[in-house]
Amino acid sequence: SQQGEEDPQALSIQEGENATMNCSYKTSINNLQWYRQNSGRGLVHLILIRSNEREKHSGRLRVTLDTSKKSSSLLITASRAADTASYFCATAPPPGNTGKLIFGQGTTLQVKP
Amino acid sequence: EAGVTQFPSHSVIEKGQTVTLRCDPISGHDNLYWYRRVMGKEIKFLLHFVKESKQDESGMPNNRFLAERTGGTYSTLKVQPAELEDSGVYFCASSPNRGTSNYGYTFGSGTRLTVV
Numbered sequence A: 001s002q003q004g005e006e007d008p009q010a011l012s013i014q015e016g017e018n019a020t021m022n023c024s025y026k027t028s029i030n031n032l033q034w035y036r037q038n039s040g041r042g043l044v045h046l047i048l049i050r051s052n053e054r055e056k057h058s059g060r061l062r063v064t065l066d067t068s069k070k071s072s073s074l075l076i077t078a079s080r081a082a083d084t085a086s087y088f089c090a091t092a093p094p095p096g097n098t099g100k101l102i103f104g105q106g107t108t109l110q111v112k113p
Numbered sequence B: 001e002a003g004v005t006q007f008p009s010h011s012v013i014e015k016g017q018t019v020t021l022r023c024d025p026i027s028g029h030d031n032l033y034w035y036r037r038v039m040g041k042e043i044k045f046l047l048h049f050v051k052e053s054k055q056d057e058s059g060m061p062n063n064r065f066l067a068e069r070t071g072g073t074y075s076t077l078k079v080q081p082a083e084l085e086d087s088g089v090y091f092c093a094s095s096p097n098r099g100t101s102n103y104g105y106t107f108g109s110g111t112r113l114t115v116v
Helices: none
Strands: A003-009 A010-014 A017-023 A031-037 A043-050 A055-058 A061-066 A071-076 A085-092 A107-112 B005-007 B008-011 B019-024 B031-037 B043-050 B053-056 B066-069 B075-081 B090-095 B113-114
Touching: A003 A031, A003 A085, A010 A017, A017 A107, A017 B066, A031 A061, A031 A071, A043 A055, A043 A061, A071 A085, B005 B090, B008 B019, B019 B090, B019 B113, B031 B075, B043 B066
Parallel strands: A010 A107, B008 B113
Antiparallel strands: A003 A017, A017 A071, A031 A043, A031 A085, A055 A061, A061 A071, A085 A107, B005 B019, B019 B075, B031 B043, B031 B090, B043 B053, B066 B075, B090 B113
């Protein structure tokens, strides 16, 4: 079965630095999504990139997708202490309407003030 | 609009007992999903409702788990009898019926289930 894998598993940086997280997957996808989970809270949808897109921006977030390598990266620029959270990639396999997301194990990001 | 609501937020039960988790999706969202994260592992899909019908229940671990969505509104997930390995965080998500997975889902805060 398809499974997203993320690296690093944990990342610790200083406020103001950039944070890059990577995600790899195994099978064809319809789109790839990134979610954030703050401690004890629910998953918050950050950004979605479709399989025919290569790069997408949203505020301080930049997502890339390389379908030939079956990988994606999430870049958070100018990080803030409030960005401290766990970040998950999730893939939606084709056909597009199954609704079933496959999550990676996540990257725990700590941003030190 | 109100988000996806789950309760209880925490539940501690003894092995062999029954627990029922509830999820209230965003009003008007036809799609409702259950996922869970067992300690240290990835978030895994359990099942997907479209209105009151089970569209995909391939992720349900065994017959101790029963999900319902009567009337196509809120959903319940019952674990009976609970086992130690059922401990984890159970998430619910909903999405409108418009090309389903081409949009991000709205997740609830989850129910943390601890079986002792």
